[in-house]
Amino acid sequence: xxxxxxxxxxxxxxxxxxxxxxxxxxxxxxxxxxxxxxxxxxxxxxxxxxxxxxxxxxxxxxxxxxxxxxxxxxxxxxxxxxxxxxxxxxxxxxxxxx
Numbered sequence: 001x002x003x004x005x006x007x008x009x010x011x012x013x014x015x016x017x018x019x020x021x022x023x024x025x026x027x028x029x030x031x032x033x034x035x036x037x038x039x040x041x042x043x044x045x046x047x048x049x050x051x052x053x054x055x056x057x058x059x060x061x062x063x064x065x066x067x068x069x070x071x072x073x074x075x076x077x078x079x080x081x082x083x084x085x086x087x088x089x090x091x092x093x094x095x096x097x098x
Contacts, residue, residue, distance in 0.1 A: 003036040010037065013046045020053035020080070031055035031079070037063050046070050053080045064089040072097040 001018070004010050018034040034050055035058040037043050043063060047070040050057040057073045057080070060066060066088065073082055073096075082098040085091055 001032060001034050001036070003033075004040050004043070005038040006040070007037075007043075008041045010040055010042070011044045011046075012048060013044065015047055015049075017049045017051055018053070018057075019051045020075075020077075021051065023054040033057070033059050035059070037061070037066070039063060041065055043067070044069075048072075049074070051075070052077055055079055056084045057082055059084045060086065060088050060091070062087045063091075066091045068093045068096065070095045 002012055023032050031054060033055050034053055035045060038061040040063040043066040045068050049072045052075050054077060068083060083093060
């Protein structure tokens with residue numbers, strides 16, 4: 001998992017797979033968010049696959065100037081959903097499959 005707080009110029013790129021299959025389904029327990037960025041500036045996430053997460057895949061809180069491109073989320077689990085942007089500015093989401 002990738003977590004950043006109060007960081008600048010962060011890049012997560014490549015053809016990697018973040019596989020959440022080993023984590024129990026979230027049901028009031030611990031939610032593991034594979035990509036978490038809080039209060040960050042200039043974040044770029046490209047060409048990452050998230051498989052069976054037990055929580056949101058990508059969460060950004062109060063971040064700005066972010067590019068989310070080519071992210072693919074594949075899940076049949078409850079709560080294993082998408083991209084959450086909270087109080088963010090200047091965010092581009094493109095070419096994603098959720």
